[in-house]
Amino acid sequence: MDREELFRKISIENNKKLVLLVLDGLGGLPFKGRTELETAQTPNLDLLASESELGLSHPIAPGITPGSGPAHLSLFGYDPLRYNIGRGILEALGVGVAVGKRNVAVRGNFATLENGLITDRRAGRIATEKNREIIAYLQSKITEIEDVEIGLYSGEEHRFVLVLTGDGLNDALTDADPEAVGLPLLYARAKNDTAAKTARIINLFIDRLTAELATFHPANTCLLRGFAQHPAIPSLKELFKLKTAAIAVYPMYKGLAQLVGMDILETGRTIEDQINTLKKHYADYDFFFVHIKKTDSYGEDGNFAGKVSVIEEFDRWLPAILELRPDVLVVTGDHSTPALLQAHSWHPNPVLLKSAFQRQGVQPAGEFSEKTCAKGILGNFMAMDVLPLMMANALKFKKYGA
Amino acid sequence: MDREELFRKISIENNKKLVLLVLDGLGGLPFKGRTELETAQTPNLDLLASESELGLSHPIAPGITPGSGPAHLSLFGYDPLRYNIGRGILEALGVGVAVGKRNVAVRGNFATLENGLITDRRAGRIATEKNREIIAYLQSKITEIEDVEIGLYSGEEHRFVLVLTGDGLNDALTDADPEAVGLPLLYARAKNDTAAKTARIINLFIDRLTAELATFHPANTCLLRGFAQHPAIPSLKELFKLKTAAIAVYPMYKGLAQLVGMDILETGRTIEDQINTLKKHYADYDFFFVHIKKTDSYGEDGNFAGKVSVIEEFDRWLPAILELRPDVLVVTGDHSTPALLQAHSWHPNPVLLKSAFQRQGVQPAGEFSEKTCAKGILGNFMAMDVLPLMMANALKFKKYGA
Numbered sequence: 001m002d003r004e005e006l007f008r009k010i011s012i013e014n015n016k017k018l019v020l021l022v023l024d025g026l027g028g029l030p031f032k033g034r035t036e037l038e039t040a041q042t043p044n045l046d047l048l049a050s051e052s053e054l055g056l057s058h059p060i061a062p063g064i065t066p067g068s069g070p071a072h073l074s075l076f077g078y079d080p081l082r083y084n085i086g087r088g089i090l091e092a093l094g095v096g097v098a099v100g101k102r103n104v105a106v107r108g109n110f111a112t113l114e115n116g117l118i119t120d121r122r123a124g125r126i127a128t129e130k131n132r133e134i135i136a137y138l139q140s141k142i143t144e145i146e147d148v149e150i151g152l153y154s155g156e157e158h159r160f161v162l163v164l165t166g167d168g169l170n171d172a173l174t175d176a177d178p179e180a181v182g183l184p185l186l187y188a189r190a191k192n193d194t195a196a197k198t199a200r201i202i203n204l205f206i207d208r209l210t211a212e213l214a215t216f217h218p219a220n221t222c223l224l225r226g227f228a229q230h231p232a233i234p235s236l237k238e239l240f241k242l243k244t245a246a247i248a249v250y251p252m253y254k255g256l257a258q259l260v261g262m263d264i265l266e267t268g269r270t271i272e273d274q275i276n277t278l279k280k281h282y283a284d285y286d287f288f289f290v291h292i293k294k295t296d297s298y299g300e301d302g303n304f305a306g307k308v309s310v311i312e313e314f315d316r317w318l319p320a321i322l323e324l325r326p327d328v329l330v331v332t333g334d335h336s337t338p339a340l341l342q343a344h345s346w347h348p349n350p351v352l353l354k355s356a357f358q359r360q361g362v363q364p365a366g367e368f369s370e371k372t373c374a375k376g377i378l379g380n381f382m383a384m385d386v387l388p389l390m391m392a393n394a395l396k397f398k399k400y401g402a
Numbered sequence: 403m404d405r406e407e408l409f410r411k412i413s414i415e416n417n418k419k420l421v422l423l424v425l426d427g428l429g430g431l432p433f434k435g436r437t438e439l440e441t442a443q444t445p446n447l448d449l450l451a452s453e454s455e456l457g458l459s460h461p462i463a464p465g466i467t468p469g470s471g472p473a474h475l476s477l478f479g480y481d482p483l484r485y486n487i488g489r490g491i492l493e494a495l496g497v498g499v500a501v502g503k504r505n506v507a508v509r510g511n512f513a514t515l516e517n518g519l520i521t522d523r524r525a526g527r528i529a530t531e532k533n534r535e536i537i538a539y540l541q542s543k544i545t546e547i548e549d550v551e552i553g554l555y556s557g558e559e560h561r562f563v564l565v566l567t568g569d570g571l572n573d574a575l576t577d578a579d580p581e582a583v584g585l586p587l588l589y590a591r592a593k594n595d596t597a598a599k600t601a602r603i604i605n606l607f608i609d610r611l612t613a614e615l616a617t618f619h620p621a622n623t624c625l626l627r628g629f630a631q632h633p634a635i636p637s638l639k640e641l642f643k644l645k646t647a648a649i650a651v652y653p654m655y656k657g658l659a660q661l662v663g664m665d666i667l668e669t670g671r672t673i674e675d676q677i678n679t680l681k682k683h684y685a686d687y688d689f690f691f692v693h694i695k696k697t698d699s700y701g702e703d704g705n706f707a708g709k710v711s712v713i714e715e716f717d718r719w720l721p722a723i724l725e726l727r728p729d730v731l732v733v734t735g736d737h738s739t740p741a742l743l744q745a746h747s748w749h750p751n752p753v754l755l756k757s758a759f760q761r762q763g764v765q766p767a768g769e770f771s772e773k774t775c776a777k778g779i780l781g782n783f784m785a786m787d788v789l790p791l792m793m794a795n796a797l798k799f800k801k802y803g804a
Contacts, residue, residue, distance in 0.1 A: 029759060029760075029761060030761065030762055033762070035761070056779075056781065060408075060802055061405065061408075061787065061790065062780075062783055062784075062787035062790060062791050062794075063787060063790030063791040063792075063793060063794035063795075063799065064408065064412070064790065064794070064799065064802055065412075065794065065799060065800075065801045065802065066801065066802050066803055067801050067802060067803035067804040068803075068804065069803045069804050070802055070803035071803075080802075080803070081403045081404070081405075081408065082403075084403070084803075085803070087804045090804065226804075338759075340759070341759065343801075344801055345759070345794075346791075346794040346799070347759075347761060370761050370779075371761075371762065371763060371779070374761075374763060374778075374779040374781065375777065379781055379782065380780070380781030380782065380783060
């Protein structure tokens with residue numbers, strides 16, 4: 001029996017509520033002896049840590065630094081080496097386009113072509129409003145190529161998403177992106193015979209788009225990459241019988257949540273907005289994924305103090321979440337993003353799990369930090385076990401075997 | 403995606419240096435309350451431990467005692483349950499014989515046959531010089547059997563290695579060794595049809611050798627065991643893009659290192675010699691495996707004080723290694739060999755990892771010991787994750803997924 005079969009078999013519904021609070025890129029590395037989390041003044045998290053089970057979780061495996069996609073799949077209980085989610089799919093889900101088995105989704109950039117050479121891979125970062133106009137125009141001109149339906153969706157600035165709908169499509173294509181300026185357009189190439197039709201459609205699309213946009217300089221051509229089909233991933237409903245909702249601000253995280261079947265709740269851009277959304281819908285679901293993005297953004301920027309301040313802001317809102325009295329609450333990251341590295345890293349995630357059925361460590365932790373989590377009763381474990389642990393603590397798993 | 407695919411995909415080259423120091427059989431069990439490592443006076447290791455990440459690693463899995471082969475494969479990043487390295491292969495590599503896909507390698511003993519019965523399984527432990535004479539004579543007489551080439555190589559005392567080269571060879575044979583005196587010669591038996599040819603060649607070889615050595619009493623026959631083909635194991639270069647070298651004294655460890663593609667550096671028999679070799683070649687490679695054997699030898703002998711003294715000797719040389727300022731340094735064992743058990747054991751290995759990107763534990767460990775490693779920030783983990791962790795800490799792994 002594999003773990004997914006096991007989950008399907010033993011999961012049951014009850015009225016208990018799970019809340020998974022993900023501070024993106026939470027884990028860090030020490031600067032002057034203290035990590036971002038250790039530096040932040042977090043009286044509410046520290047108190048909660050003293051009453052919770054703590055541990056450190058590996059998103060993929062020791063030493064492996066994950067992208068956001070595999071890191072979140074892992075947090076949602078999936079084996080991140082089993083499912084490969086192409087970037088195009090994430091982008092499509094992020095702009096609110098449902099993707100299914102007859103789709104190939106693609107990340108697009110508007111770009112500038114001059115005298116047959118790409119001179120700007122982002123078309124001068126055109127305004128999002130301009131992008132919307134161009135996409136509306138293009139969509140009115142190009143609706144299908146051969147028997148394949150063409151769907152076009154604006155992103156921010158120069159970014160858009162192309163979704164093909166049809167039969168016999170396949171995502172085994174090389175990127176149609178020279179990845180540097182001063183080079184001519186690069187067409188997609190099929191990596192195998194089954195992708196030949198898709199390559200042909202894509203390359204016809206590039207020519208059609210470029211012809212339609214002849215007078216639209218600087219946005220007069222496109223680069224396409226991240227061709228991706230829907231991974232055949234079972235939903236959280238199927239695996240865990242959970243009614244799930246996501247409260248996220250950024251497209252990619254909404255996309256990831258939607259991929260595993262979560263409802264995406266409308267929310268604002270602040271942590272306060274997100275918590276108000278949680279309160280508003282608290283009766284409607286039994287699992288909430290709340291995604292706080294800015295910890296990661298500051299980490300990526302190398303802004304140690306900025307990351308500290310987001311953690312502190314989150315800490316101030318924590319009591320409002322605790323007032324809801326979730327049956328199982330987890331606070332963790334999807335991966336570490338130490339400001340020191342200005343990038344995602346392999347260091348395991350601090351994990352705090354609060355439930356009525358927890359054990360206690362040797363002594364109260366006194367602090368929510370990488371250090372105290374390293375000594376926590378949950379030990380070092382795999383992030384894909386976080387959701388099963390939440391299920392267990394909510395008594396939503398039956399016994400396995402007699 | 404399996405872990406090897408993952409490593410191939412994410413590993414990159416840079417100029418950072420990794421040093422893996424393996425004290426064979428390092429871990430122990432307490433005698434008068436302290437293990438060998440806890441008893442040893444190791445001021446340098448203790449100081450280093452205070453500035454390092456610590457943990458305990460399982461060579462194979464909790465409760466499993468490994469031989470040297472699987473224990474080292476694990477330290478080199480391989481799943482030790484995936485690859486089976488036959489003893490014959492290790493012996494062949496250890497005497498410096500390259501083995502490939504058309505080979506079957508075999509461990510041989512010269513033995514004494516009297517009146518049709520084996521009377522000494524080691525031919526009175528003949529001198530190594532005598533062994534060399536006999537092997538030279540035999541090799542001049544026996545160069546092939548049917549279409550299979552016969553290669554003969556002297557080991558120490560009564561030991562030799564036989565390497566068959568040819569097509570259609572297979573190692574699924576029972577040992578040609580009665581394993582006791584007072585019994586007649588035992589011939590090899592094919593475990594399945596594909597090994598029938600190899601069994602026939604081996605048994606013809608035993609008869610030819612015995613006929614040739616009729617007047618060579620006490621070395622007048624042979625016992626053959628550990629029939630082994632080369633496991634199709636990818637090199638460290640293929641998996642991790644590492645340029646690797648081994649500094650080991652004993653044949654088996656050189657053989658193991660060579661099997662995964664390491665260059666074997668000429669060195670002397672003392673720890674000082676090994677460290678001088680490390681210094682001399684430090685610029686030429688980006689990964690060094692330094693193998694210290696005597697900790698295990700004393701452990702196997704039940705010589706607690708002897709094992710302590712080797713650890714203390716190593717500690718005195720540690721500063722000379724630290725002077726090289728490796729980017730990532732690991733000190734560990736391949737398995738535990740408690741003097742109390744006089745054998746390899748299942749107890750996990752103390753692991754110390756020093757890098758610029760390490761986290762800090764709750765308090766300085768103050769000591770490198772099984773106890774402090776058990777409380778370390780690396781937790782309990784698998785020894786096959788040691789090399790991936792080293793790769794990560796050397797920034798030699800790209801992010802997995804978007």
